[in-house]
Amino acid sequence: MSRTITVDPVTRIEGHAKITIHLDEAGHVRDAQFHVTEFRGFEQFCVGRSVWEMPGITARICGICPVSHLMASAKAGDMILGVEPPPAGTKLRRLMNWAQIVQSHALSFFHLSAPDLLLGMDSEPAQRNIFGLLTAHPDIARDGIRLRQFGQDVIRMLGKKSVHPAWAVPGGVRRPLAAGEPETIADRVPEMLSITERALDLVRDVNARYANEAERYGDFPSLFLGLVTPEGGLEHYDGRLRVMDQDGNLLEPGLSPDRYREVIGEATEPWSYLKFPYYRPMGYPEGIYRVGPLARLNICDFAGTPRADRELAAFRALAPNGAPVTGSFYYHYARLIEILFALERIEQLTADPDLISPHVRAHADVNQTVGIGVSEAPRGTLFHEYHVDENGVLQQVNLLIATGQNNLPMNRTVGQIAQHYVKGDRLTEGMLNRVEHGIRAFDPCLSCSTHALGQMPIHVQLRDATGQLLDEARRD
Amino acid sequence: MSTILLTIDDRKVHGESGETILSVARQHGIPIPTLCQLQGASTFGGCRLCLVEVEGIAHPVSACNTPIKAGQRVTTQSPALRADRQMVLELLFAERNHYCAVCVQNGDCELQSAAAQAGMDHVRCPYLSPSLPVDASHAQYVLDHNRCILCMRCVRVCAEVEGAHTWQMAGRGIEARLVADNGVPWGESTTCTSCGKCVHLCPTGALYRKGASVAEMQKKRGFLLRILEGRELGRTGEEPTDDFLVPTVEIRS
Numbered sequence: 001m002s003r004t005i006t007v008d009p010v011t012r013i014e015g016h017a018k019i020t021i022h023l024d025e026a027g028h029v030r031d032a033q034f035h036v037t038e039f040r041g042f043e044q045f046c047v048g049r050s051v052w053e054m055p056g057i058t059a060r061i062c063g064i065c066p067v068s069h070l071m072a073s074a075k076a077g078d079m080i081l082g083v084e085p086p087p088a089g090t091k092l093r094r095l096m097n098w099a100q101i102v103q104s105h106a107l108s109f110f111h112l113s114a115p116d117l118l119l120g121m122d123s124e125p126a127q128r129n130i131f132g133l134l135t136a137h138p139d140i141a142r143d144g145i146r147l148r149q150f151g152q153d154v155i156r157m158l159g160k161k162s163v164h165p166a167w168a169v170p171g172g173v174r175r176p177l178a179a180g181e182p183e184t185i186a187d188r189v190p191e192m193l194s195i196t197e198r199a200l201d202l203v204r205d206v207n208a209r210y211a212n213e214a215e216r217y218g219d220f221p222s223l224f225l226g227l228v229t230p231e232g233g234l235e236h237y238d239g240r241l242r243v244m245d246q247d248g249n250l251l252e253p254g255l256s257p258d259r260y261r262e263v264i265g266e267a268t269e270p271w272s273y274l275k276f277p278y279y280r281p282m283g284y285p286e287g288i289y290r291v292g293p294l295a296r297l298n299i300c301d302f303a304g305t306p307r308a309d310r311e312l313a314a315f316r317a318l319a320p321n322g323a324p325v326t327g328s329f330y331y332h333y334a335r336l337i338e339i340l341f342a343l344e345r346i347e348q349l350t351a352d353p354d355l356i357s358p359h360v361r362a363h364a365d366v367n368q369t370v371g372i373g374v375s376e377a378p379r380g381t382l383f384h385e386y387h388v389d390e391n392g393v394l395q396q397v398n399l400l401i402a403t404g405q406n407n408l409p410m411n412r413t414v415g416q417i418a419q420h421y422v423k424g425d426r427l428t429e430g431m432l433n434r435v436e437h438g439i440r441a442f443d444p445c446l447s448c449s450t451h452a453l454g455q456m457p458i459h460v461q462l463r464d465a466t467g468q469l470l471d472e473a474r475r476d
Numbered sequence: 477m478s479t480i481l482l483t484i485d486d487r488k489v490h491g492e493s494g495e496t497i498l499s500v501a502r503q504h505g506i507p508i509p510t511l512c513q514l515q516g517a518s519t520f521g522g523c524r525l526c527l528v529e530v531e532g533i534a535h536p537v538s539a540c541n542t543p544i545k546a547g548q549r550v551t552t553q554s555p556a557l558r559a560d561r562q563m564v565l566e567l568l569f570a571e572r573n574h575y576c577a578v579c580v581q582n583g584d585c586e587l588q589s590a591a592a593q594a595g596m597d598h599v600r601c602p603y604l605s606p607s608l609p610v611d612a613s614h615a616q617y618v619l620d621h622n623r624c625i626l627c628m629r630c631v632r633v634c635a636e637v638e639g640a641h642t643w644q645m646a647g648r649g650i651e652a653r654l655v656a657d658n659g660v661p662w663g664e665s666t667t668c669t670s671c672g673k674c675v676h677l678c679p680t681g682a683l684y685r686k687g688a689s690v691a692e693m694q695k696k697r698g699f700l701l702r703i704l705e706g707r708e709l710g711r712t713g714e715e716p717t718d719d720f721l722v723p724t725v726e727i728r729s
Contacts (some may be wrong), residue, residue: 020537048607048610049610050610050612050618052685052686052688052689053580053690054691055690056578056689056690056691057690058576060577082538164577166578166689166690166692169689169692174689174692175619213513363614363687365686391613391663392612392686393610393612431482431581467483
C-alpha cells in the first residue's frame, strides 16, 4: 500500500510550511513536495496606497529582512520619481543592506542551521536548537548572537530601530549617521571578522564531515541568478542581472534588472501558495534556477575584498574548474563568505565622510508610472515592481521574492534527500530532519513570499463512488 | 455676562454664562478628552469623546456643546464614562482602516493618542475594512479617506478661518465622505488656496503632506490660535493654550 509521510510544521525556518513524502507500495520514495501553507497578500492590499508609503509598508512583510524590502521598494520609488539619490543616500543604503546581510546570515547559520550541523542530524530533537547549542557549544552560540547583534545595531543606528525601520524612502534615506557613529561601527568590525573567521573554520570541518551527505542534500545542475557589479564583482544593492548555467556559461552576462520579466516567468501549482519562478527562455520547469548566497558566489567573477576573495577561491575549489558549485549544502559556507565580505565593505565604508552628510534625499514628484526596484536580499534577488497613476497611487504591485525563486530547487532538494534517507519500512526522526535541513540550507522566508491573489490555479473533479469522473472544472 | 457656580468632579468651579462645560473644565485644569473639538473654530460635537455625566440627566452629554448652569454637578471620570469613551474610540477604529504601524502620522496622531490614553487595547466590534480611495491629486497634499474620522475640523477651519469653503461633507451616516468643491478631486478644486490649515489641524493621517513616509508627518497645530489672536479670542481675553499639543505616546514597535 502506498503511504504519505507529512512533516508539519517544518521547524527552524521563517514562516509556515509542510513537506509531504509519497511512498510507493514497496515503501520507496516516489515523490516529495514542499508546501507553503501561509498566505500574506501584500500585492493585493498595497494597491491604492501611495508610492511614498511603500517602503514602510513592504518592510512589514518580514521581521527578518525588512531592510531588503525597504531597499527594493525605495529603489522602485526612485525610478517612479525619476531621481537618483544623492551619493550619501546611496552609500547609507548600502551600509544598511550589508548590515542586513550580516544579521540575517548570522541568524540562519548560528541559530537555525548550526544545531543540525554541530549537534548532529540525529541528535535529540528537544536539544537540537539554539538552546542546545548554548549548552553544548556556548562560545559558538555566543559568537552567533554577537554577530547578529552587530548587524542589528548598525541597522538601528541608521533607522532608529532594528526591525521595520521606515528609513529608506523614494529619493534616498531619511537621515544620515551622526558624527562619531561611523567610528563606533568601525571599532566593532575586527571582533566580528574574528567571529566570522572562527565560523569559517567550523564550516570547513562541517563540509569535510558531511562531504558524502552534501552530494545528496540538493546537489543537482541548475541555473544561478543574481546581481553583479558592472565589472562582475559580488554585489548586494544594485548592478546588473546575471544568469549562469550549470557549466559556468553566462546566459545573461549583464541584463538591466528592470528587464527581469523578459527572463523570469512565474508558474503556479495547486498544492502551494508559493509561485514557481523559472528562467523563461528554457521554460517550466526546465528553467529551474537558484538565487541567494550560493548563486551570488557562483555568478560573480570576484568578490572585491581581500578576505572574501581568498575564501571565494577556496569555495570555487569545491567544483571542477570553471563550473559553479551545485551542492545546496554549500549555501551555509557561501553565507559565511558573504558575512566576511559585508564586514569588509562596512569597514571600508565607515571611513567615508559622506556617511554623515546631510544631503541624503532627493525630492521629486511622480515622473514615471512604472518603477522596478531590485536588491540582493540575504536569500536572493528581490524585485519590487510598481505601476502607479499620475499621482503616485499604486495600481498594480508585483513582488518577486528570493524564496519564491528557490521554490523549484527546494522541492528538488526535498525529493533528493527523501530518496536517499527515507525508507518506508524504518522511519526515524533523524531521516525526516535531514529532509527539513535541505530546506533550511536555503534559509527560506515564507512570510515574504506569498503575496499574489487570484492567481491560484484550481482543478476540481467531481467523481462518483466508483471513481467515475462525472464533471471537471479548471482555472489556470 | 454673569458668573455661574457649578461643581465638576466635586470641585467648586465658576464660569461665565454661555460657556460650555468643556471650556470651564479646561480653565480649571480638569482634563476631558476630545477629538473633533478645535479651539478657534465653531463647535461640532460629533465625536462624542468628551461625554460627561450631569446630575439629573439620565444619559451622558457632550461637554463641548453643553452650556453650564448654576448648581450643575458634573462628573468627568467614572467607570461608565471610561467604557463609553473606549467604545467611541473602538467604533472609530472599526469604521475605517487605521493601521498605525504604517501610517504617516504614527507617533503624532490625536486618535492614536486618545486611544492610548483611554486604555483601549483592542477593538471588540468587527472591523468594517471598507475599500476607500486615496486622493493624491493635489500637488502638495494627500487626502486618505481610510484614516478620516469625519471630525469636520478641515471643513470648519477652511470655511471659518481661511474663508475658502473648499471642503464639504457628502453622503450620510456611514457613507459620509469628505469632498472638495462638492465632489471633484482635490487637485482640481478651484477654491482651495493650498494654505495647509486643514492638513495641519487634521487629527489623524487623513490629510498629510505629499511625499511623507511612515511616521514622518509632524503637524504644526499651534498656528491657528496665533492667527486668531487679535480677533475674537483676543477680544474675549481668552489666552491661547497648548490644547493642540498631542500628548506624547510611547509607540512600541
